[in-house]
Amino acid sequence: MHEMSIAEGVIQLLEEQAQAQHFSRVKTLWLEVGPLASVDVQALSFCFEAVSRHTLAEAATLNIIEVPGLAWCLGCxxxxxxxxxxxxxxxxxxxxxxxxxxxxxxxxxxxxD
Ligand SMILES: [Zn+2]
Known part of the structure; x- marks a missing residue:
């Protein structure tokens, strides 16, 4: 399930940010996901909860913002x-x-925090 590795990637990014910006706990995070990213939003929430255990994002609320897909049509x-x-x-x-x-x-x- 690739949502698991995405969730792990997000935690890793948060840890890097925490070092760079000197915070120790993530309370809420907003994740933008487009339909072309091929991510199952429910699976991602579930995986995030699992991998955030014992990390700085343990108590974090994950909000997933689904961004609509948009393209430029050469015809129209x-x-x-x-x-x-x-x-x-x-x-x-x-x-x-x-x-x-x-x-x-x-x-x-x-x-x-
Ligand atoms: Zn068109």
Whole structure:
């Protein structure tokens, strides 16, 4: 399950941040996840809870913000919503789409002690 390694990566990032910014406990964190990141949000919450045990994020509340997928369609010359990387344009059916947003998987904000 790759959500487990993502959760471990997040903890590692928090530990690095804690050293750099001198905090010892994470109270809340907001994680942005796009539909193109291929992450199961429920599985990620579950894994985060498991791997955060005995770490600085043990008592942290994880908020996952699901960012909508967006692409630029060359056919319509406009922005269109997408759910997957190789979706066709919902308006004109073209596959000439450039992803603008949706592959996010990053820590957006932290509340720390
Ligand atoms: Zn289009």
């Amino acid at each position: 010359e406009g922005q269109v919503p997408i759910r997957q990387r190789f979706d066709a344009c919902p308006d004109c059916g073209s596959y000439q789409l450039q992803v603008i947003q949706g592959d996010e998987l990053r820590v957006k904000e932290l509340e720390v």
